[in-house]
Amino acid sequence: MLIAASQTTRAGKDEREVRALWVVRTSLISPDAVEQMIKRAVDGGFNTLIVQVRGRGDAYYRSRWEPRAETLAEQKESFDPLGLVTGEAHRAGLTVHAWLNTSLVANMDELPKSRNHPIYEHPEWLMVPRSLAAKLFVMDPRDPKYLAEIVSYSKGDRSQLEGLYLSPALPAVKEHIYSIWMDVLEKYDVDGMHFDYVRYPNTGFDYSRTSLDRFRAAVEKTLGEGERRVLASIFERDPLVYVNAFPDRYAQFQRDQVTEIVERIHYGVKKRKPKVVISAAVFANDDDAFNNRFQDWKLWLRHGLIDAVCPMAYTPDTDTFRKQITVAVGNASGREVWAGIGAYRIPPESSIEKIRISRELGARGFVLFSYDSLVRHSENNPADDYIEKIKQSVLGNERKP
Secondary structure, three states: OHHHHHHHHHOOOOOOOEEEEEEOHHHOOOHHHHHHHHHHHHHOOOOEEEEEEEOOOOEOOOOOOOOEOHHHOOOOOOOOHHHHHHHHHHHOOOEEEEEEEOOEEEOOOOOOOOOOOHHHHOHHHEOOOHHHHHHHHOOOOOOHHHHHHHHHHHHOOOOOOOOEEEOOOOHHHHHHHHHHHHHHHHHOOOOEEEEEOOOOOOOOOOOOHHHHHHHHHHHHOOOOHHHHHHHHHHHOOOOOHHHHHOHHHHHHHHHHHHHHHHHHHHHHHHHHOOOOEEEEEEEOOHHHHHHHOOOOHHHHHHOOOOOEEEEEEOOOOHHHHHHHHHHHHHOOOOOEEEEEEOHHHOOHHHHHHHHHHHHHHOOOEEEEEOHHHHHHHHHHOOOOOHHHHHHHHHOOOOOOO
16 A cells, blocks of 8 residues: 555655655665665655765765765676665655765765765865864865865864865855756656755864855955955955954855855756755754854745755754754745654654654654664664564554555
């Protein structure tokens, strides 16, 4: 019954509750892993897969722009993870969304091996931390020390950083990200495309030369001649003078850079395939997203730049979860809210409770993070099959698709 219902809804407007799994790229490394993942999703009562096909500036699909993922090295070149997922999942009645990490492009401890990776081909694209701004402003990005400085800083800030980020303030980065999205869209029969890491890591970034230069150019248009001369003279010895003088404007400048990526991709996707759903995983704490990550997802919803928002409400605390999903639903502006649930860090009973709360609050669906962690949990606790517990409690006959 699940498969028949799902196949019917793919043809037209999908009115189902979205019952999704975030599928991390580690579950796409072989045909057997893909087929097993699809079977588990169908058996578990899920109807949507959000599969990570760009993890760290690499590709789990046939990419025109970035290197094939290193974890696929033992597989035949003919193995195309996204191609296999879309074909097999659609035959099973599941919808497929291609999940692409936007700004995060490399882990800090194990740098990419391929010299075709963006961090080697374009080190000038990387975000620069504030503490290195003056030093790297005058350094040639092609100097190996440039990348080394950023990597060294990142390793010392693990509590705040997941790795190396590309700066959305660079027009070339915007073009690169856009090209990646259009490449996937045009090659694959995906039902949706999913933003992740479409943000800055924290307020300590980005102070790269291009970002500082572009902000200076924008600010100078609004200054009187005297103020312009004074700031220009200081800039020669302190490239942070403009951002220090206008911190709120710089914060908005950074938000605008992220939004410009989302907006351009929105129009590119809808022009080519209007029915493809654009969604985004966002920080569930809206103040944190806006002020510290420069991720203005409420604006994206108001302007219709995304079709669905997935607040990553990974908190174990039920009251906090309820508040975060309430904010998202209240700001949906007619778009969909899929509640992101941190199943990796909570027992099945807590996930079940949060699924029920998201339904009560009017969310159109939920996404569990992640398929991979649920499988590991079940393998380590055979008597406590996570997916089976969710199915029995909230994905059985309680609410049919």
